[in-house]
Amino acid sequence: DAGVTQTPRHEVAEKGQTIILKCEPVSGHNDLFWYRQTKIQGLELLSYFRSKSLMEDGGAFKDRFKAEMLNSSFSTLKIQPTEPKDSAVYLCASSFVWSSYEQYFGPGTRLTVL
């Protein structure tokens, strides 16, 4: 079975640009999560979807971050406009709600904002 796929693996953006990160969850999974990972803040939840419905939208990230789940097999995270403090690794994870709730993570997208 294919795991969680994230593209691109690396992204370099100028301050003020709009970037879109993509995620394909494990087939059949109905929960999808976006996280931001930094050394200082650790893993921070950005958004949580269940069966394409938004369950939780990380309060601190609402203004410039927008995650969407266009169908059960594809999600995007848009950051608009980007700021240097957005430099981090963005992780996507999925899980099957009627199982153990184990989350399967993708390899992440490393974003650098200049």
Add this chain to the structure above:
Amino acid sequence: QQKVQQSPESLSVPEGGMASLNCTSSDRNFQYFWWYRQHSGEGPKALMSIFSDGDKKEGRFTAHLNKASLHVSLHIRDSQPSDSALYFCAASEHRNTNTGKLTFGDGTVLTVKP
């Protein structure tokens, strides 16, 4: 206050030694615990979960849960250099709340020296 706290922040053990990682929750709603491991450049991957009081052993890894004190530990015996990674403790609410959300600690960096 961080709801899931891990200690130590970093740990170094010799190859073949025992590594012990600790995690404490401050939220009594958390009933289910996971240990995740993240190698550099990859996403976190679940190692094991524990829901019941006592020990759970999987190969060289043993998790221990004390629900009364909300303390969970992970012990790695015969540590190998490939075990060098960032280890996360994660917790979730009782399954009856029907949420797939996990709350992660800040992690413990384990270094196994050859």
